[in-house]
Amino acid sequence: MELVTRVVASHGTHARRRVTLIAMSNDDAEGWGECGAPDDPGYSGETADAAENVLTERILPALCAHSRPLRATEVRAIVGAILPDAAARHPMALAAAEMAVLDLQLRLAGVGFEALIPAPKRAALAGATLSNAGSIDDIVAEAQRAVDGGYRRLKVKITPHRDSATFSESEMVVALRAALDDDIMILGDANGAYLPEDLATVIALGELGLDVIEQPFADHDTETHQRLVATGVIRVALDEGVRSATDALDAVVNHEATDVTLKPARFGYLACLDLLNAAVDHGAGVWIGGMFDTGVARWANVRLATHPAVDMPSDIGASSRYWAVDVTEPVVVDDGLVTSPGLRTAGLAGTPVA
Ligand SMILES: [Mg+2]
Secondary structure (H helix, E strand, O other): OEEEEEEEOOOOOOOOOOOEEEEEOOOEEEEEEEEOOOOOOOOOOOOOHHHHHHHHHHHHHHHOOOOOOHHHHHHHHHHHOOOOOOOHHHHHHHHHHHHHHHHHHHHHHOOOOOHHHOOOOEOOOOOEEEEOOOOHHHHHHHHHHHHHHHEEEEEOOOOOOOOOOOOOOHHHHHHHHHHHOOOOOOEOOOOOOOOOOHHHHHHHHOOOOOOEEEEOEEEOOHHHHHHHHHOOOOOEEEEOOOHHHHHHHHHHOOOOOEEEEEEHHOHHHHHHHHHHHHOOOOOEEEEEEOOOOHHHHHHHHHHOOOOOOOOOOOOOOHHHOOOOOOOOOOOOOEEEEEOOOOOOEEEOOOOOOO
């Protein structure tokens, strides 16, 4: 699928996405899963092609060999029996298969995913990701349009050490902060592009008004992340650097991050739900991370983001920010919120239309 606008990130430009959807059905219902693996290996090493291959050749045949309806909690053990390293090597493929089974299970039971959440909210807090394309003026104008559209949190890709840059990251943050009200949260996603010697540069971004930095340093660089957190001048979240939902919380406990990004496309909806249900107060903010999702996963993320433990705006923008035509009913943002399908709408995923 072609993105409506290209998004420039430190590891490359996203203009289109290969999307793998899984339909899993029996005589009574159909469940859907979406694989978040991107086209190129720059994010976590897992690619859309490799994920589709392992799904069609190994994971789905193993699941479909069972003639009875499966429970989503069985998926990892069944796949692990034939592919012991699946969780480590193919986390997004595995999460997509688990998602389809969970969606089918909930649809067969006639209940919405929110039924698994204690006291779900009616709506999820939305966040917009800016394209980071063009001049500073272009970026500020795009930010202003997002705020006018009701978004209270903007994510901008941070691309240091980019040869083609005509402005610095600090100039961009200064311009955004000058144009936006103080209560608009600005999050910079560096995708691990800063080097340890850039620590002072990242600290300066916080002093200039960047509220949160996501994955500033390489995903193995515990020490520099801890040094940044210790300064207290900016909130820090990890993305590429966490491999599981428990990893995400451990990073906060270990002072590598102040906030938790939960990516169900990588960790699976069940693991994210378990973590949220067990959430103890570490003073961390929690939000749901996205992967340029279609409505199939985007609606599922809306439902997960109604968990009361998700207290910061999530990577959930309107479908129209990404796709000219989404594959499902579009996700719509109103005054910074997306109304959840609710308990009475069975399932987890968005349902593709025709
Ligand atoms: Mg990220």
